[in-house]
Amino acid sequence: MAISREVHLLARPDGLPSSDQFHIVETEVGDPGDGEVLVKNSWMSVDPAMRPRLSNGQQSQHQVISGGALGTVIASRHESFKEGDIVQHGAGWRELHLSDGGDLEALDPAGFPETLYMHVLGTTGFTAWGGILITGRLQDGENVFVSAAAGAVGSVAAQIAKLKGCYVIGSAGSAAKCAWLQDTLGLDVAINYREGVLRKSLKAAAPNGIDVYFDNVGGEHLDAALPRMNVFGRIPICGMISAYNNFGAISSGVTTLSNMVYQRITMQGFVVWDFNDRKAEFLDDMRAWLRAGQMHYEETVYDGIESAADALIGLFTGQNTGKMLVKLS
Amino acid sequence: MAISREVHLLARPDGLPSSDQFHIVETEVGDPGDGEVLVKNSWMSVDPAMRPRLSNGQQSQHQVISGGALGTVIASRHESFKEGDIVQHGAGWRELHLSDGGDLEALDPAGFPETLYMHVLGTTGFTAWGGILITGRLQDGENVFVSAAAGAVGSVAAQIAKLKGCYVIGSAGSAAKCAWLQDTLGLDVAINYREGVLRKSLKAAAPNGIDVYFDNVGGEHLDAALPRMNVFGRIPICGMISAYNNFGAISSGVTTLSNMVYQRITMQGFVVWDFNDRKAEFLDDMRAWLRAGQMHYEETVYDGIESAADALIGLFTGQNTGKMLVKLS
Numbered sequence: 001m002a003i004s005r006e007v008h009l010l011a012r013p014d015g016l017p018s019s020d021q022f023h024i025v026e027t028e029v030g031d032p033g034d035g036e037v038l039v040k041n042s043w044m045s046v047d048p049a050m051r052p053r054l055s056n057g058q059q060s061q062h063q064v065i066s067g068g069a070l071g072t073v074i075a076s077r078h079e080s081f082k083e084g085d086i087v088q089h090g091a092g093w094r095e096l097h098l099s100d101g102g103d104l105e106a107l108d109p110a111g112f113p114e115t116l117y118m119h120v121l122g123t124t125g126f127t128a129w130g131g132i133l134i135t136g137r138l139q140d141g142e143n144v145f146v147s148a149a150a151g152a153v154g155s156v157a158a159q160i161a162k163l164k165g166c167y168v169i170g171s172a173g174s175a176a177k178c179a180w181l182q183d184t185l186g187l188d189v190a191i192n193y194r195e196g197v198l199r200k201s202l203k204a205a206a207p208n209g210i211d212v213y214f215d216n217v218g219g220e221h222l223d224a225a226l227p228r229m230n231v232f233g234r235i236p237i238c239g240m241i242s243a244y245n246n247f248g249a250i251s252s253g254v255t256t257l258s259n260m261v262y263q264r265i266t267m268q269g270f271v272v273w274d275f276n277d278r279k280a281e282f283l284d285d286m287r288a289w290l291r292a293g294q295m296h297y298e299e300t301v302y303d304g305i306e307s308a309a310d311a312l313i314g315l316f317t318g319q320n321t322g323k324m325l326v327k328l329s
Numbered sequence: 330m331a332i333s334r335e336v337h338l339l340a341r342p343d344g345l346p347s348s349d350q351f352h353i354v355e356t357e358v359g360d361p362g363d364g365e366v367l368v369k370n371s372w373m374s375v376d377p378a379m380r381p382r383l384s385n386g387q388q389s390q391h392q393v394i395s396g397g398a399l400g401t402v403i404a405s406r407h408e409s410f411k412e413g414d415i416v417q418h419g420a421g422w423r424e425l426h427l428s429d430g431g432d433l434e435a436l437d438p439a440g441f442p443e444t445l446y447m448h449v450l451g452t453t454g455f456t457a458w459g460g461i462l463i464t465g466r467l468q469d470g471e472n473v474f475v476s477a478a479a480g481a482v483g484s485v486a487a488q489i490a491k492l493k494g495c496y497v498i499g500s501a502g503s504a505a506k507c508a509w510l511q512d513t514l515g516l517d518v519a520i521n522y523r524e525g526v527l528r529k530s531l532k533a534a535a536p537n538g539i540d541v542y543f544d545n546v547g548g549e550h551l552d553a554a555l556p557r558m559n560v561f562g563r564i565p566i567c568g569m570i571s572a573y574n575n576f577g578a579i580s581s582g583v584t585t586l587s588n589m590v591y592q593r594i595t596m597q598g599f600v601v602w603d604f605n606d607r608k609a610e611f612l613d614d615m616r617a618w619l620r621a622g623q624m625h626y627e628e629t630v631y632d633g634i635e636s637a638a639d640a641l642i643g644l645f646t647g648q649n650t651g652k653m654l655v656k657l658s
Contacts, residue, residue, distance in 0.1 A: 052591070218586055240587040253582015257547055258569040260598035262381070267596040269589035 002038075004029045004096035006064040007308045012055050016316055021054075022065070022309035029096045037078045037104060039087055039097040041071035045118050046302075046311045046324035048151075048216075048241050065093040065308075070107070070118055081106065086114060088122070093308050095328055110287065119152050119323035120297045121286055123272050127238060128156035128214075129282045130275030135236035135268050136212045138164055143208050145169045145225055147193075148216035150177035152297075152323040153238055155185060157214045159295055162186055166212075169205045171198070171221065173318045180321060184296050199224040209233075218242045219252040226256040226265070235267040241316070298322030304329065331367075333358045333425035335393040336637045341384050345645055350383075351394070351638035358425045366407045366433060368416055368426040370400035374447050375631075375640045375653035377480075377545075377570050394422040394637075399436070399447055410435065415443060417451070422637050424657055439616065448481050448652035449626045450615055452601050456567060457485035458611045459604030461543050464565035464597050467493055471540035472559070474498045474531065476522075476550040479506035481626075481652040482567055484514060486543045488624055491515055495541075498534045500527070500550065502647045509650060513625050528553040538562075547571045548581040555585040555594070564596040570645070627651030633658065 003026055010023040032038045045068035053059040059066055069092065073085040078101045081087065087104040091097050107117055119125060131153070132138050144161040148154040149170025161168045162185065170181045171191045178190035189205040191198065202224045209230040215222055218240030225235070242252065259265060275282070289295040300320035302311040308326045315324055332355055339352040361367045374397035382388040388395055398421065402414040407430040410416065416433040420426050436446055448454060460482070461467050473490040477483040478499025490497045491514065499510045500520045507519035518534040520527065531553045538559040544551055547569030554564070571581065588594060604611070618624040629649035631640040637655045644653055 052587070222586065237586075237589045239590055253584050254586055255582050257551065257566075257583055258381070260566045260596065261568055261600070262598070264598045264600060264603065266598075267589065269591070269593045269595075271590070271593060274593065 001031065002029050002096055003027070004094055005305050006095070007093035007305060008063060009054060009059055009061050009065055012061065013051075014055070017051070017054065017309070017313050019309045019313065022312075024306060025064075027094075029098050032075050032077045032098060035078050035100055036076075037073055037081045037087075037099050037101050038075040039071040039089070039099060039104070040074045041069045041095055041097060041328050043070045043115055043118055044093050044305075044308060044326040044328065045069065045123070046308070046315060046320075046326060047124070048239055048315055050312060051241075051316070064091075066090060067092050068118065068123060069093070069097070070114060071097065088117060093305065093326075095305060112287070112290065115299060115323075115325060116290070116297070118325055119299070120156055120290065120295060121283065124152040124323060125156050125286055126275065126279065126282050127272040128153045129160060129285065130272060130278065131236040131238050131270055132157045132160050132212065132214055134275055134278070135270045136214060136234050138166070138212055141165045141167075142211035143167045143169075143206060143230070144212045144214065145171075145202065145206065145210045145228070146214040146216070147171045147221040147225075148241060149181055149185075149187065149190070150321055151216060152320075154214070154216050155181075155297065155322055156295070157238075158187055159185055159289075161212070161214075163289065163294060167208070169202070169210075171202075171217075177321055180298070193221070199227075202228055212236070214238060216241055219254065223252075223254045223256050226254070226259040229259060229263050229265050231263045233263055233265045235265060237267060237269040300324050302326045330360065331358050331425060332356070333423055334634050335424070336422035336634060337392060338383060338388055338390050338394055341390065342380075343384070346380070346383065346638070346642050348638045348642065351641075353635060354393075356423075358427050361404050361406045361427060364407050364429055365405075366402055366410045366416075366428050366430050367404040368400040368418070368428060368433070369403045370398045370424055370426060370657050372399045372444055372447055373422050373634075373637060373655040373657065374398065374452070375637070375644060375649075375655060376453070377568055377644055379641060380570075380645070393420075395419060396421050397447065397452060398422070398426070399443060400426065417446060422634065422655075424634060441616070441619065444628060444652075444654060445619070445626070447654055448628070449485055449619065449624060450612065453481040453652060454485050454615055455604065455608065455611050456601040457482045457543075458489060458614065459601060459607065460565045460567050460599055461486045461489050461541065463604055463607065464599045465541045465543060465563050467495070467541050470494045470496075472496045472498075472535060472537050473541045473543065474500075474535065474539045474554055474557070475543045475545070476500045476554075477545035477570060478510055478514075478516065478519070479650055480545060481649075483543070483545050484510075484626065484651060485624070486567075487516055488514055488618075490541070490543075492618065492623060496537070498531070498539075500531075500546075506650055509627070522550070528556075531557055541565070543567060545570055548583070552581075552583045552585050555583070555588040558588060558592050558594050560592045562592055562594045564594060566596060566598040629653050631655045 219242035548571035
């Protein structure tokens with residue numbers, strides 16, 4: 001019998017979440033029974049996509065927050081897992097996880113730090129890879145715009161586009177993030193969307209229009225991008241972070257959709273599991289880019305399970321560069 | 330030498346066009362020279378897509394309005410055309426058209442009234458067929474919503490969906506149009522969008538959601554449809570008539586686009602020439618449906634070239650059921 005702490009949802013946020021809507025609960029976790037595995041989590045993933053679930057009912061109240069985690073098997077009575085195995089799961093924000101094994105994926109880090117499997121080598125990297133190459137049908141040398149380009153998914157999408165010889169514009173919400181986009185990631189233009197008028201900045205930044213807009217934001221960003229799209233342009237919709245904190249997931253109105261017709265644009269929402277059959281190909285690409293030093297990433301790490309709610313809120317107030325993680329002791 | 334009248338654009342409309350922005354001009358048309366053909370137009374097509382061109386510069390001021398027409402060759406010195414041939418062209422709103430033949434398409438009516446080649450057997454029918462079957466990837470038995478369903482394109486799209494065994498909801502702007510949609514076209518539900526709250530009417534009409542939304546309208550219609558879309562739903566965007574009379578083709582804001590991600594929706598703008606390689610297949614389908622009495626249509630006919638501007642304005646004030654045409658004497 002061991003003591004674990006979990007993060008529960010106390011009240012559903014109606015706008016920007018606040019820390020009093022979350023709650024740390026202590027629970028007793030038993031020893032693994034036959035066919036069970038006990039995992040001690042070392043990292044928890046903090047993702048924008050968690051936000052809508054808090055309001056739309058997919059996340060139950062007074063239950064542990066669903067989300068990605070990575071940990072080590074500390075006891076096992078399951079034939080497929082042994083002590084010391086590193087595993088990933090989506091069973092949420094808790095220190096200990098007692099599992100029947102069905103929700104665990106064993107991880108071979110293949111020489112890379114294990115946190116990379118929480119972002120560039122994990123779901124966020126795979127989301128970016130599939131979104132820009134499969135949904136976005138990116139061609140070498142095209143003109144690309146990525147919103148929230150300093151975020152975990154956006155930064156990978158933007159770098160893949162650069163690796164494919166594209167002209168890449170990225171938007172971010174601070175001068176420091178823009179400097180990172182241009183100086184470290186090598187983007188052609190970085191737009192600080194908090195300065196000036198986004199629509200005008202984007203027009204100036206895209207003299208040859210936009211072939212692929214990788215949208216993480218929606219709202220004003222999408223409104224500004226649509227009139228810049230070239231014929232047969234593609235808009236993979238990865239997320240609409242601008243809408244996540246509004247009641248009913250309503251974004252600021254997009255008024256320029258008639259460009260969809262004039263330029264025969266395709267806009268398509270996707271989620272990472274749409275690409276599951278391409279996982280090995282993704283890992284091959286990404287490991288090669290990492291080994292060649294061609295894929296940069298940053299991690300913003302909050303310490304301890306008690307900081308998890310602040311980490312999630314921080315996503316929506318621009319506190320992260322790159323992947324937001326919570327480290328458990 | 331003959332006298333022809335043409336409709337010219339006098340001033341660019343900024344909202345709903347008004348008749349004083351158009352102007353009838355008399356011109357002298359010479360006899361055909363070597364390689365030339367003289368066409369006497371009998372029908373002119375009036376289409377929503379003409380509207381944005383009047384404001385966005387694609388239509389030149391003080392020039393004849395571009396648009397579809399159908400006529401008869403009355404004199405020819407071109408080897409491919411002879412007197413009496415029926416031809417279609419896009420050379421616009423004029424009584425006589427002197428052509429080098431390059432813009433003429435000879436028409437074999439195959440036993441159907443020639444005006445049908447201005448709508449169900451012409452561009453509007455082909456637009457509907459390609460938009461719902463190719464862009465919309467319609468599957469038999471799906472749940473379908475068509476906006477402006479009493480219009481020339483919408484009514485064909487809705488009937489094709491019925492022919493494919495689908496549950497079909499249509500919207501229109503009057504009780505009479507809604508009665509036609511239900512009683513003649515056999516739609517499952519017709520919504521009068523001028524009554525009640527469209528978002529609520531559509532929710533009530535779509536108990537099993539929407540798999541394909543054929544959008545002719547944009548704005549409030551699209552805003553209402555997005556939350557109703559099923560997973561992997563498709564939204565072929567044929568037009569956004571709600572935006573055409575607003576400056577800069579700006580529609581009322583669409584605030585529900587985050588559903589694109591949740592349901593992995595594909596939204597795609599298209600134009601009819603995207604389907605050019607499928608024209609024969611379209612004609613085979615449509616002629617068979619017409620012969621079987623399975624394809625209904627209406628024509629709203631304005632008489633004489635002097636009524637052409639009013640016919641165009643009438644499109645945006647709901648004066649037509651089915652295809653809007655101008656008959657020339």
